[in-house]
Amino acid sequence: MKLYFAPGACSQTPHIVLHEAGLAHEAVQVNLKTHQLPDGSDYYAINPRGYVPLLELDDGQRLTENAALVQYLADLAPAKGLLPPAGSLARTRVQEWLAFIGSELHKGYSPLFNPALADDVKAIFKAKLADRYRWVDQQLAGKSYLMGETFSVADAYFFVVTNWAPRVGVDLAGLENVAAHQARMRNRPAVQATLKAEGLA
Structure with missing residues (x-):
């Protein structure tokens, strides 16, 4: 998994949850002023809305929005107890x-x-x-x-x-x-x- 983040921005939320869940990931910093990635490429090509967070899954699918991301991540590591069971x-x-x-x-x-x-x-x-x-x-x-x-x-x-x-x-x-x-x-x-x-x- 790859998390696109900006330091201290709301993307820090799934970043914390990734660490809490113990999930392997790559963190890629986004410059929100220039919308460039560390390699100089255009972040808008990844996320047309231009904001963070964005989570890219191993199969290439991309997810956005904090509330959705953190629930998805928590469900990947149910033994960590980061989210109660579905339906409760x-x-x-x-x-x-x-x-x-x-x-x-x-x-x-x-x-x-x-x-x-x-x-x-x-x-x-x-x-x-x-x-x-x-x-x-x-x-x-x-x-x-x-x-x-x-x-x-x-x-x-x-x-x-x-x-x-x-x-x-x-x-x-x-x-x-x-x-x-x-x-x-x-x-x-x-x-x-x-x-x-x-x-x-």
């Missing part, structure tokens, strides 16, 4: 978290990376994100991970997008449960391996 309510709960993180957090950050957006407009997005994080902080009370004491692929996604908060000025001060989750995630060997692979350790 617990699995639906993880999917619920993946959907929330993708729509309410990830997409909320997107405008904040746009230098052309006015500060007063960015303030609206920051306030909405802060409100969402207060809710997550309540959900994490008494828990090590989003699903309780068991790590799931949703934790990887939450960790990655939450790391963007200080870069764009989203105030997470006082959210002790969120902070504890981030610290717990950073200590996971798979996360450390991913950060090292992406040059962010």
Whole structure:
């Protein structure tokens, strides 16, 4: 398998899951400004949409979108317990978290990376994100991970997008449960391996 990624981008989510699952893979860095690959070729030839992540399977098929990728990868290594069994309510709960993180957090950050957006407009997005994080902080009370004491692929996604908060000025001060989750995630060997692979350790 081959994962196309950009350091610190949302593609870090399946990168972490690949390490958690212990799946052999090649990580190929994409320059999102030039859309070039390390060999100078055009990334648009791989993914016409130009963004990451993209997972290329051994047979040449290509998959995109974080929520889909992490579930696919988790199912390749069921013994790792990264995702509850198909058809279970617990699995639906993880999917619920993946959907929330993708729509309410990830997409909320997107405008904040746009230098052309006015500060007063960015303030609206920051306030909405802060409100969402207060809710997550309540959900994490008494828990090590989003699903309780068991790590799931949703934790990887939450960790990655939450790391963007200080870069764009989203105030997470006082959210002790969120902070504890981030610290717990950073200590996971798979996360450390991913950060090292992406040059962010």
